[in-house]
Amino acid sequence: MVCLGDTATIAYATSLSSHYPAFCLLRPSPNKLFTTTGSFPQEIILHFEGHVLNLLTLNITSSYVKSISLFRSVKDKPRAWEAMKTYTFDGTCPEVQRNSLDLQAVTATYLKIVIGEGFSNFVAVYDLDIKSKTVTSSL
Numbered sequence: 001m002v003c004l005g006d007t008a009t010i011a012y013a014t015s016l017s018s019h020y021p022a023f024c025l026l027r028p029s030p031n032k033l034f035t036t037t038g039s040f041p042q043e044i045i046l047h048f049e050g051h052v053l054n055l056l057t058l059n060i061t062s063s064y065v066k067s068i069s070l071f072r073s074v075k076d077k078p079r080a081w082e083a084m085k086t087y088t089f090d091g092t093c094p095e096v097q098r099n100s101l102d103l104q105a106v107t108a109t110y111l112k113i114v115i116g117e118g119f120s121n122f123v124a125v126y127d128l129d130i131k132s133k134t135v136t137s138s139l
Contacts, residue, residue: 072108
């Protein structure tokens with residue numbers, strides 16, 4: 001298994017905050033989170049630098065997220081996106097949502113996570129954990 005923080009970087013995030021930056025998703029801690037700006041959709045693009053990964057499972061810990069869509073790219077630049085799946089989550093309370101998404105062993109060099117809707121104007125993502133295997137270590 002590959003550790004997300006060792007192989008991934010945040011290539012892009014629509015919401016920028018010095019207090020709640022997207023890079024916190026790669027090395028989560030109890031005091032850090034990523035929050036959106038209050039409009040949808042919101043995007044986070046992960047780049048698996050120099051690797052093609054076989055993505056098995058995405059575990060996402062969040063609050064107020066209603067739906068997310070996943071896209072992948074196997075190109076060396078994130079231009080051609082292939083839709084993977086859209087997920088709808090339960091939970092309107094401020095309780096933490098923990099969802100495990102089966103990625104069906106799809107390969108990728110980039111993973112785009114699009115938060116399409118929230119139960120509130122602002123949503124938070126506390127942790128992303130991707131179970132994966134390295135297919136190749138250089139492009």
